Amino acid sequence: MKIIRANESYIPEISRLFDLYRQFYKCEPDKNLAMKFITDRINNKESVIFAAQVGNQLKGFVQLYPSFCSVVAAKILILHDLYVDKCDRKTGIGEALMNKATEYAKESGASRIDLLTDLDNKAGQSLYQKLGYKNEFDDFRSYSLHV
Numbered sequence: 001m002k003i004i005r006a007n008e009s010y011i012p013e014i015s016r017l018f019d020l021y022r023q024f025y026k027c028e029p030d031k032n033l034a035m036k037f038i039t040d041r042i043n044n045k046e047s048v049i050f051a052a053q054v055g056n057q058l059k060g061f062v063q064l065y066p067s068f069c070s071v072v073a074a075k076i077l078i079l080h081d082l083y084v085d086k087c088d089r090k091t092g093i094g095e096a097l098m099n100k101a102t103e104y105a106k107e108s109g110a111s112r113i114d115l116l117t118d119l120d121n122k123a124g125q126s127l128y129q130k131l132g133y134k135n136e137f138d139d140f141r142s143y144s145l146h147v
Contacts, residue, residue, distance in 0.1 A: 001093065003100045006042060006049040006061070013058040014038050014049055021061075021083035048077075050100045052084070052093045060084035062097040064104065064113070074111035077101070082115075082124065094124075098131050 019034035041047040051061040063081035084093045
């Protein structure tokens with residue numbers, strides 16, 4: 001297995017995985033939406049995507065969005081998406097992708113990586129805790145405004 005940074009040539013395979021990721025979170029399958037979303041992120045350089053490649057196939061990906069934290073006046077990365085193909089879970093792919101995200105964060109000068117996960121995602125929570133992620137914001141509530 002090797003971890004690669006996705007570029008335009010990987011859009012079809014990343015899009016396939018992204019569609020499966022959205023289905024994991026109870027979204028309807030939509031290959032066209034997935035393709036457009038991933039194409040826009042890569043072409044507009046709005047995110048950084050790393051993928052796990054085994055042979056000629058991509059087995060998982062992690063997507064990072066650059067941002068800033070005003071309170072600490074520093075660059076941060078938001079890890080919004082981590083997905084490993086169902087049949088390839090528990091093989092170390094998720095951990096390898098997370099480690100690559102951490103390496104990239106350090107190299108790019110980010111002060112931290114933030115992520116949110118579903119309360120039911122016990123496997124993800126276990127991995128994040130194993131890698132040293134802390135639930136530091138028990139004093140805060142997460143809000144969204146759909147516009």
